[in-house]
Amino acid sequence: MLTVIDTNVLVSALLSRQGGCARILSMALRGDILLCYDYRILCEYRAVLERPKFGFTKGEINALLDWIEYSGRSVLPDPVNEPFVDESD
Helix, strand or coil, X not given: CEECCCHXXXXXXXHCCCCHHHHHHHHHHHCCCEXXXXXXXXXXXXXXXXXXXXXXXXXXXXXXXXXXXXXXEECCCCCCCCCCCCCCC
């Protein structure tokens, strides 16, 4: 199954080995699901994981992102041609 992991899910999985987020990451590590990524989400993962409050080292972050690139699938999403409408505007 092809899957994109939201940044919040990834961080939650790394901070707690319990719960649904950790199970999703475990499935990816076992190869039960295939992580899909593009340049933008890898940049977002890095920016969030580098926040000092999480305490991840550069080496840990690099190892995780390298693993995602090595074992996952790079995708190029199709552009969305529909305008975004914010109902609160």
